Amino acid sequence: MHPLDHSCAVIVDGLTRRFGEHVALDALSFRVAAGELFGLVGPDGAGKTTTLRVLAGVLRPTTGDAIVAGASVARDPEGVKHRIAYMSQRFGLYGDLTVRENIDFYADLFGVPRRARPARLERLYGFSHLGPFEKRLAANLSGGMKQKLSLCCALIHEPEVLLLDEPTFGVDPISRRELWLVVHEMVAGGMTAIVSTSYLDEAERFDRVALLHHGRIAALDAPAALQARARHGGDAEPSLEQVFIDLVTTDDVH
Numbered sequence: 001m002h003p004l005d006h007s008c009a010v011i012v013d014g015l016t017r018r019f020g021e022h023v024a025l026d027a028l029s030f031r032v033a034a035g036e037l038f039g040l041v042g043p044d045g046a047g048k049t050t051t052l053r054v055l056a057g058v059l060r061p062t063t064g065d066a067i068v069a070g071a072s073v074a075r076d077p078e079g080v081k082h083r084i085a086y087m088s089q090r091f092g093l094y095g096d097l098t099v100r101e102n103i104d105f106y107a108d109l110f111g112v113p114r115r116a117r118p119a120r121l122e123r124l125y126g127f128s129h130l131g132p133f134e135k136r137l138a139a140n141l142s143g144g145m146k147q148k149l150s151l152c153c154a155l156i157h158e159p160e161v162l163l164l165d166e167p168t169f170g171v172d173p174i175s176r177r178e179l180w181l182v183v184h185e186m187v188a189g190g191m192t193a194i195v196s197t198s199y200l201d202e203a204e205r206f207d208r209v210a211l212l213h214h215g216r217i218a219a220l221d222a223p224a225a226l227q228a229r230a231r232h233g234g235d236a237e238p239s240l241e242q243v244f245i246d247l248v249t250t251d252d253v254h
């Protein structure tokens with residue numbers, strides 16, 4: 001592992017996290033290229049949230065390390081936090097602040113220069129369609145709009161790496177599509193994104209996807225390659241959902 005490998009935005013090397021006796025992450029190793037949209041999928045408890053929390057520098061690995069945007073999560077978690085944005089399942093929006101005030105709060109927190117803000121705000125409003133609701137209290141937004149606002153807050157400091165934990169969970173189909181639009185736009189602009197989802201139909205959106213199961217990587221490849229590999233003889237191409245279910249159930253048998 002070399003911290004100056006600029007073609008990789010994230011280098012995960014033997015990452016293990018235990019909670020007491022329980023091994024939540026079991027020696028994970030993978031790399032995410034700069035500008036890649038990388039997916040983490042897996043059943044509940046597979047280790048998606050733990051992976052993202054470690055990569056965000058908020059949870060120390062037990063052993064192993066990851067270099068995220070050039071900083072080590074084991075040795076320099078504060079450095080990691082400044083270079084990334086992490087949107088957890090419970091992102092901290094302030095219900096008694098307006099849409100604009102929430103974004104300004106995060107812009108202040110990350111020291112975004114005032115002169116840079118109008119252009120960024122316009123871009124984020126353009127993607128999210130939150131502009132007309134600028135003066136609405138966050139507490140009075142719908143679930144999907146809250147997620148979009150969380151994403152705008154996470155993106156206002158234009159991080160190198162974006163880590164999103166199930167951003168579309170429980171969100172209506174229109175808002176889901178808009179959230180993905182924002183993520184795709186950011187990645188097209190050069191940002192690297194690692195996104196977890198429990199919706200298997202979303203796995204096709206990723207450049208590559210890792211299937212996590214019991215804290216290990218059961219498969220990692222481009223969606224089409226995973227499907228092609230799983231095709232048996234002359235069978236029709238299986239859905240990604242079927243590929244994942246097969247991998248998880250086969251693994252449980254052994």
Ligand SMILES: Nc1ncnc2c1ncn2[C@@H]1O[C@H](COP(=O)(O)OP(=O)(O)OP(=O)(O)O)[C@@H](O)[C@H]1O
Pocket residue numbers: 019022023024042043044045046047048049050051198
């Ligand atoms: N703080 C903690 N203390 C003890 N065990 C934990 C802790 N955090 C996670 N775990 C355990 O580690 C395993 C992985 O959890 P994790 O939340 O990463 O899974 P996940 O794939 O994100 O699933 P979910 O979508 O349900 O959160 C689970 O067995 C969970 O119970």
